[in-house]
Amino acid sequence: MDQTDLKILNILQDNARISISELGRMINMTGPAVTERIRKLEEKEVIRSYRAVLSPEKLGKAITAFVIIQVNRCDLFTDFCRRSPDVAEIHQISGQFNFLIKVVTESMQSLERFRRECSEFGFTQTMTVLSTPFDPKGVPLDD
Amino acid sequence: MDQTDLKILNILQDNARISISELGRMINMTGPAVTERIRKLEEKEVIRSYRAVLSPEKLGKAITAFVIIQVNRCDLFTDFCRRSPDVAEIHQISGQFNFLIKVVTESMQSLERFRRECSEFGFTQTMTVLSTPFDPKGVPLDD
């Protein structure tokens, strides 16, 4: 894991669809050398995946919210979240509440429906997202 | 925005580095047709970006936490977050706390340092991530 790898990661983090040859040009390296480095970074799972980032609002999901919840049956709740199309992320956390989940859903109605389902598992608190000042950053890498 | 677009989005959401021709094969469409649809989806910003998803832990960022905070000077705080390398995400939220931020940082020490900096802006509460049962899902699209 050297400077070159960090450069590659920084570029792919910003533009996952760049061609290998253009990436190579940017860092003065030939295609095969870049390909091999990327292969190793994928193998070590430094790179986990390549994803297109979509706009939920333009796909009928107007509401984003974070729900924290205090549950007993952790496995059951995790399974419920895995199956729920409204759950985008789930994290087990320290503190009074033991899960924080990110919900992306159609409307306030569907959010409320979801929250009610959740309350079967424990006490919840909902924080609706009003705005997101800037797009999620990737992992900051200094090369 | 039809079934075909949804199929394309689903595929790119899962594998942003797939070749246009393979994508075309998967949905029985020629390359140029796929390219044109993707171009329009990018233009409409249904597709916002293509990103490589990296493992923070494998890049020296062992700790993830969510911090909620009650601030008065919103702009100042947002600028602070924009500049901080520890802030991965920021959301303005409803409720007692008005911001929720996702922090990805080296260690508990650096998290505590960050939290102290934050407390200049207002009352904070930190929820450290213990585990993430499953990787963030994309936007669920039924085609």
Add this chain to the structure above:
DNA sequence: CCTGAAAATAGAACCGC
């Protein structure tokens, strides 16, 4: 890590529906 040739792909122009 580079080179070089073969295979695959992407992009542009154009056609028909």
Add this chain to the structure above:
DNA sequence: GCGGTTCTATTTTCAGG
């Protein structure tokens, strides 16, 4: 508008050094 075809330039892959 929509997608298909063809042709060319570029890219990717794989062998070998």
